[in-house]
Amino acid sequence: MSKLFKQVDVFTSEKFKGNPVAVFFNGETLSxxxxxxxxxxxxxxxTTFVLPATVPEADYQLRIFTTGRELPFAGHPTIGSCHAVLEAGLVRPRNGQVTQQCGAGLVQLLVDESSGNIKFKLPYYKHTTIDDEPLIEEVAESLGMQRDGIKSIVLVEDGPHWLTLELSSAQDVLNVTPNYGQIDKLSNNGFIGYSLFGQYPDGSYEARNLFIENSLGVEDPVCGSGAGADASLLAELYGFQGDLVIKQGRKLRRDGHISVTVKEQSNNDNRYSIYVGGNAITCVDGKW
Amino acid sequence: MSKLFKQVDVFTSEKFKGNPVAVFFNGETLSxxxxxxxxxxxxxxxTTFVLPATVPEADYQLRIFTTGRELPFAGHPTIGSCHAVLEAGLVRPRNGQVTQQCGAGLVQLLVDESSGNIKFKLPYYKHTTIDDEPLIEEVAESLGMQRDGIKSIVLVEDGPHWLTLELSSAQDVLNVTPNYGQIDKLSNNGFIGYSLFGQYPDGSYEARNLFIENSLGVEDPVCGSGAGADASLLAELYGFQGDLVIKQGRKLRRDGHISVTVKEQSNNDNRYSIYVGGNAITCVDGKW
Structure with missing residues (x-):
């Protein structure tokens, strides 16, 4: 055991309150x-594997896996792994930036060394309007809620395909009781799961991300791509710009904080650029 | 980060093929x-926490938690944590034995230093016959199988309360497609989940343990108390004695091997003593 391992908690400054990612260094030794x-x-x-970059523009290469498959990109693993390679001294930010090579291509990360905040620009997002009322009724039923509790619903692809649902309030999001069997069946409509969010009276949001993995229902403790999907809905439907805070994990005994910035500017084919960020902290430091 | 951490793989000699347990040392620093x-x-x-023993007979104290609750005793965490404290040099076997203090009391572990095999004696088991045919029909349905595929069914308490089901063959065990929503409802009958097992033509067994945790369906990769429950059924119903091998985890990309020994001798109020053991290997070695 001579290769570095870190288990990093993401979207939190307090240990064991965020979303963990296991980071295995020297991924080039594995198939x-x-x-x-x-x-x-x-x-x-x-879980991520850090490998040497294969292009000169990148600082390191990252491969990202769920328990069942490889992902081209994912939010919290990117922030946690960037924190890990910086902490290990493998990489130093250049002008506050780190470039990660991953399945989705090169991802720019903005590193604020004083606060520890690391932000990535959402590589892209694509919206598909959902107007199939019987489907929306079924989606509401699978969440144990009434149809009229859904304020807006859009299929957002930003790596994962999230059926993104704005509910009437943060409390409504916390009240959701998912029927995972029904979610599994409905996911044949082209999404991997639900990204639910709703606003608190103070203007911040509560979010939850529910999906199926290896035939089992899973709730992601704090989800970067989900937060990006939520913010893209606010931008595209309501013209939202600026900073917002998305809290996540309360149903799972966590206390995640995601900071999102929305700017109106061309980001590939999108009208808005969306930056998703947060803090990260190493909870286990070792070798594998 | 100066306290030891190990993530140990249990019921395997090959890394990443068994059931992992996270072992945090210096648990006395935590509430x-x-x-x-x-x-x-x-x-x-x-996940386990190692603390100093509070009685002179014990070598160390262990507290064992699932993601949702504390357990008085559990099999694979006990074997993995014993492996961890031995590897860390915190404990040395005395006459091939280590004594663990835990919620269920003092547990004797037999350590074979040459093979690395660690065995615990099941603290106790209690059987309740299940003869409610409509319930058995519902149990079969929740597993996506026919009633006549269940050879025997007993509620076994050996720490957890397992509804223990002997199926017609190992292949039948692998073919089971659980409906976790239905299992959740049925668990109101006094069990936390199902311990399924069935025999291979070579005499060994395949097992699966299915339960609900935090409202989600979970399959345990390799389960010591489940194997103990299975062996107790074979002993009490058929008078089985001797050694048997229970394999587990194939549906979850693992390859666990549990070695069980059944001896006819008084173990508290039980007619048979059941020893459950296996190998363990540290996959992550670090600090927390």
Whole structure:
């Protein structure tokens, strides 16, 4: 055991309150099958493997796995792994930036060394309007809620395909009781799960991300791509710009804080650029 | 971060093929609430905390948590944590034995230093016959199988309360497709989940343990108390004695091997003593 390992907590400054990612260094010593087996074993929503970059623009390469499959990109594993390579001294920010090579291409990360906040620009988002009322009724039923509790509903692809649902309030989000069997059936409509969010009286949001993994219902403790999907809905439907705070994890004994910035500017084909960020803290530091 | 941490793989000699347990040393620095929060965060079926023993007969004290609650005793966490304290040099076997203090009392562990095999004696078991045919029909339905595929069914309490089901073959065990919503409802009958097992043509067994945790369906990769429950059924119903091998985890990309020994001798109020054992290997070695 001479290769670095870190289990990093993301979207929190307080240990054990965020979303953990297991980061295995020297991923180049493993086959894809071995990486998948390890990610299945850690039982975390995501496990990453750090490898040397293969292009000069990148500081490191990252491969990201859920317990069941490889992802081209994911939010909290990216922030946690960037924190890990910085902490290990493997990488230093250049002008406050770090470039991660991953399945989705090169991802720019903005690193605020004083606060520890790390932000990524959502690579892209794509919206598909959902206007199939019987489907929306079924979605509401699968969440144990009434149809009229859904304020807006859009299929957002930003890596994962999230059926993104704005509910009437943060409390409504916390009250949701998912029927995962029904969610599993409905996911044949082209989404991997639900990204639910609703506003608190103070203007911040509460979010939850529910999906199926290996035939089992899973709730992600704090989800970066989900927060990006939520923010893109606020931007595209209501013209929201600026900063917002999305809290997540209260139903799972966590206290995640995601800071999102929305700017109106071209980001590939999108009208808005969306930056998703947060703090990260190493909880386990070791070797594998 | 100066306290030891190990993530140990149990019921395997090959890394990432068994059932992981996260072992946090110096548990005396944490409150019960903090332990529960950490166990929730690791997302493993069990997380343990090593503390100094409070009685002279014990070598160390162990507290065992699932993501949702504390357990008085559990099999794979006990074997993995014993492996961890031995590897860390915190404890040395005395005459091949280590004594663990835990919620269920003092547990004797037999350590074979040459093979690395660690066995515990099941503290007790209690059988309740299940003869409610409509319930058995519903149980079969919740497993996606026919009633006549169940060879025997007994409620076994050996710490957890397992509804223990012998199926017609190992293949039948692998073919089971659980409906966790239905299992959740049926568990009101006094069990936490199902311990399924069935025989291979070579005489060994395949097992699966299915339960509900935090309202979600969970399959335990390799389960010591489940194997103990299975063996107790074979002993009490058929008078089985001797050694048997229970394999587990194939549906979850693992390859667990549990070695069980059944001896006819008084073990508290039980006619048979049941020893459950296996190998363990440290996959992550660090600090927390």
């Amino acid at each position: 894809t099958e071995e990486m998948q087996a390890i990610a299945n074993w850690t039982n975390l929503s995501e | 019960t609430e903090e332990m529960q929060a950490i166990a929730n965060w690791t997302n493993l079926s069990e």
